[in-house]
Amino acid sequence: MQGADKAFPVSWDMFHRDARALAWRLAAIGGFSAIVAVTRGGLAPAAVVARELGIRVVETVGVGSYHEENERGEVQVLKPLTETILARPSAEVLIIDDLVDTGATAKVVRDMLPKAHFATIYAKPQGLPMVDTFITEVSQDTWIFFPWDTGLSFQAPIGRPDARPEGRRRRSL
Numbered sequence: 001m002q003g004a005d006k007a008f009p010v011s012w013d014m015f016h017r018d019a020r021a022l023a024w025r026l027a028a029i030g031g032f033s034a035i036v037a038v039t040r041g042g043l044a045p046a047a048v049v050a051r052e053l054g055i056r057v058v059e060t061v062g063v064g065s066y067h068e069e070n071e072r073g074e075v076q077v078l079k080p081l082t083e084t085i086l087a088r089p090s091a092e093v094l095i096i097d098d099l100v101d102t103g104a105t106a107k108v109v110r111d112m113l114p115k116a117h118f119a120t121i122y123a124k125p126q127g128l129p130m131v132d133t134f135i136t137e138v139s140q141d142t143w144i145f146f147p148w149d150t151g152l153s154f155q156a157p158i159g160r161p162d163a164r165p166e167g168r169r170r171r172s173l
């Protein structure tokens, strides 16, 4: 997973545009009265979708997994759903995450609320059966770099992939 061949960097602008596109799709489906954000990656898209759909009941579910040699381990629930959500009709609950990759996280969360709608901005093929609505599919060997995990940095030219930043030293012309 983290050794993925291709990089798909996402800027804040791209992320906001794609989160809004997700909100448009979800608005067309309608009928949602509460949102569950899968922390932490689901927090930012959930904020955008909640604003667009006018939903003010926003909850979290916290999941984590051990990573060994770049492989995802067992997914564990670190912060369960509250009664506020469990007491509602689950078909009205919208679960939001940033992406599905293997689908392991989505499966664990879906099992808590089987009738809820599971939406992500990005999806990889292996996770597709776990997601009801998504915006952009990327290949399984692609790693998505989110704006909250990245910053501006030197990029080697395509024709000189081993090139390194020169720092303060400048080559004389």
Ligand SMILES: O=P(O)(O)OC[C@H]1O[C@H](OP(=O)(O)OP(=O)(O)O)[C@H](O)[C@@H]1O
Pocket: 038, 039, 040, 041, 042, 063, 064, 065, 072, 097, 098, 099, 100, 101, 102, 103, 104, 105, 106, 127
């Ligand atoms: O489909 P999967 O293979 O389960 O991968 C997708 C999950 O992985 C990432 O979360 P991560 O567990 O890295 O934690 P984070 O949201 O706190 O960054 C991402 O935000 C999804 O929740």
Ligand code: HPA
Pocket: 001, 099, 101, 142, 143, 144, 145, 146
């Ligand atoms: O492609 C990804 N990007 C960021 N986090 C992730 N967690 C699983 N897959 C990914």
Ligand SMILES: [Mg+2]
Pocket: 038, 039, 040, 041, 042, 097, 105
């Ligand atoms: Mg996550």
